[in-house]
Amino acid sequence: MYQRILIICLSLSFTRALEKTICEPKLDTLSCQTGLIIAIDSVLYGRTQNNVCNMFNINMQNLNCRSTQISVSAVKKSCQSRTTCLLYADNSFLGEDPCPSTPKYLHVTYRCVSSISPTANTPPTTSTSTPASTPTSTTPLTTPTLGVLPHGGSFVNQSNHRSSQQCHEYIVSGPRGIPDSQLSASSRKSLSNNAHRARLYIEIDKSASGFTFEGGWTAASSDNKPWLQVKMNWLTIITGISTQGRHVNPSSGCCQEWTTRYNIEYSINGQTWDMLKDKSGQPKVFVGNTDTDTVITHMFDCPVIARFLRVNILQYHGNASMRLELLGCPSNTVDVGVCPKGWKERPSSGTCYYISDKTDEKTWEKAMLTCKHRQGEMVKIDSIQEKSWLRNEIQSQLKFQNTDKWWIGLNNRPRFDNNYYKWGDGTSLNSNILRWNPGEPNNSGGREHCAQYMMTSDSINDKDCDLSMPYICEMKMYWTQPINKPGIVTHKPTLPQTVAPVTIPNKVPVPIGVTAVTSGPNVFTTGCFKQTDCAGKAWQNYPSCNGCGYYLTCAPNGVFLRKCPQNTKYDANIDACSFTTSTCRGP
Known part of the structure; x- marks a missing residue:
């Protein structure tokens, strides 16, 4: 059974050596803050002290048990140049058993650095130190350089890129993503809003039978503590989360819903949960979305290793709704700087x-x-x-x-x-x-x-x-951490309440080559309408000759002149008020 893992954010200076001791046959992690990577200094798998990993204070016979370069290579393969890695104090993982009859432990010293020079790829040697003493090695170690994180858009070689890389694969819907059955929630508003609709970028979809699936998960209105849960395929290093609100149904205009505040819990077994915390050790509250479709990404202060992750919705707009993606990689992930299989x-x-x-x-x-x-x-x-x-x-x-x-x-x-x-x-x-x-x-x-x-x-x-x-x-090939940008707010006009046909007719494409119409200081590229022009028109919205910031609703129960929200104009091509318009030029 996996032991419970507590991920500790290393806030110490990255020039200071850090240590980790793992008792056989347990597992644990090495972890650096986002933006820094692990540089292995020394590895000892064996036993040189009696009181380490000795709960019952047994008198150990062999205190001169040391691993070889085989263990060093295994640790380096798992951890070197990564932000977080998983280690097992286990013969099969490390590839050797230096003293079969002796209970062992794995002791690793490392540093969190910004980059590692190419010469630092020479494997460190097995440490002759004990966990309580300053580590030394049988041969000199190459010192990792404290480089500058690369930036800009030009291509540079892999050694310069490794310092800014962290695992960032899409865990939910990426190439090794999870099936719908591993997305669950505290509740759902309807079958069309089930948890499997919570995948990032998903939109309205219709099944072969004609059933409409909505663009996002939405909790039941009666759910006072809504949550959305992801079960990964395996133990996974999770480095961040991206979210969207619920995609608006273009036919009905429903609904303007998104989550504005949430926190996160994670678990190895789905039974014992830990709260994700910030650098100060306090439960982290994430700022969510401000509209339906803009993607907001948060990279964790410290990556976590888990099989389950639960998003607890704290505040929301409209109803508790979300589309999400987790960033990270399986704990046995491959190196960065390599195109995925098939690319x-x-x-x-x-x-x-x-x-x-x-x-x-x-x-x-x-x-x-x-x-x-x-x-x-x-x-x-x-x-x-x-x-x-x-x-x-x-x-x-x-x-x-x-x-x-x-x-x-x-x-x-x-x-x-x-x-x-x-x-x-x-x-x-x-x-x-x-x-x-x-x-x-x-x-x-x-x-x-x-x-x-x-x-x-x-x-x-x-x-x-x-x-x-x-x-x-x-x-x-090399990933850049997303920068959150505010979404462009658009206002979808709403049709008036009326005893009209149940189905609103589909929009007719604007004819190509329509002569532009000038009305005052405005030029309408697809024409404009006055209130007297509504006779015989389909029930929908039209550009109003009153100005770019107005639109006319022709409906069975009357004609309605409406003004767009401040600083927005009506665009007939998308039937919405937006900050820019392709169908009107002028104030």
């Missing part, structure tokens, strides 16, 4: 790519979600070198599969026209690098809003986002 590095770019084929086709939205859950994005082709490398990589697929088209990150969703195509980061297409096919984008049938790359013609074309095809993801 390939573009040389000297620090970028990994996943190029799917006919066996892995998705709609544009599901492809985008897959890339995000793998901590990447749909590919943004923004250099000639990148495009040439991608063409060479996918050329082989043309020989074996009947496909030459891939989804890329360029799109103009949620617009209804064929203008303003952007990459996922909001930047525009550089036509000197990537060009549209002649006559494109044409928004054929009013449904084409996502771009596909066509290998044969080396051009792009707009297609229906609901079609399935191969896709390309990209991600940085």
Whole structure:
């Protein structure tokens, strides 16, 4: 049975040697503050003292039991250059048994440093010290350098990157993510808001039978102490958490719900729980979300090792709702700076790519979600070198599969026209690098809003986002801690209460080539409406000729002129009041 693990944040100066003694056959962790990494100084697996790990004060016969470089290599493989690691005082883990008849302990001395020079990768030797004395080694140790954490966007080699890296794999929905059955909660508002809807980035979805699943977990209104729980596949190093609110249903406008304050408990066995604490040792209260979709990430002051993690909701807006992801890695994680399995590095770019084929086709939205859950994005082709490398990589697929088209990150969703195509980061297409096919984008049938790359013609074309095809993801080989940014607040107009049809008609795409209308100082790119224009119009919202900050609701029970919230304007393409608008120019 696993022993209970208490993770202690090391607040001591990282130039001071730290020690850890683990009695056979128990397990424990080494841990440094976020931003620092472990540098192993010495390792002893055996026994040199009688009173260490000797609960009943037995007179030990062998006090000259010392391990070899085999144990040193095992400890270093597990811990060197990591923020947190798991160690077992166990023969199978360390790879040797230096004295079979003697009860042993594992004694490790280490430091928390900002970086380790390449020469420091020479394995430290087995310590000749005892836990109570200052450690010495049979050969001199290379001193880890106290380097500067790398920053900036240019590619540098792996040895410079290792100091800023910590394990950051998506535990819930990443490549080794958990099944829906391992997400649980104290309650649910309805079947459509069950705990398995709590995955980050998840949106409204319909099953094959037509049942609508909502974009997030929501607790029952009567739940006074709501919580959301994750069961990991194995003992896991957890370094942080990312959250979103509940995704708004675009058909009904429901609901503006998110969690504003929460704390976290963690457990090895799901029965005994510890509260996550801050640097001062007090229970940590996390600041949550301020809107429905902006991702807020918190890296823990000290990583923890656990199999279970529970988020206790303390305060919320609307109802207790959440989408979440945990950052971390299995306790036996691989080194950083290596592309995940199935991905390939573009040389000297620090970028990994996943190029799917006919066996892995998705709609544009599901492809985008897959890339995000793998901590990447749909590919943004923004250099000639990148495009040439991608063409060479996918050329082989043309020989074996009947496909030459891939989804890329360029799109103009949620617009209804064929203008303003952007990459996922909001930047525009550089036509000197990537060009549209002649006559494109044409928004054929009013449904084409996502771009596909066509290998044969080396051009792009707009297609229906609901079609399935191969896709390309990209991600940085070296991870950068997310910086939380405030969300852009939008106000979704609400339709008036009325005895109207049960179903609101779907939005009709704005016709291409509509003549702009000028009204006072404002120019409306899709036209504007006066209150007398509502006769015969569908029940929905329209741009008002009163100004960019107004919209007109034509409804069966009357006509309603409405003003957007302060400093926002109405955008007919997304049917919302926002800080920017694509359908009106002016005050």
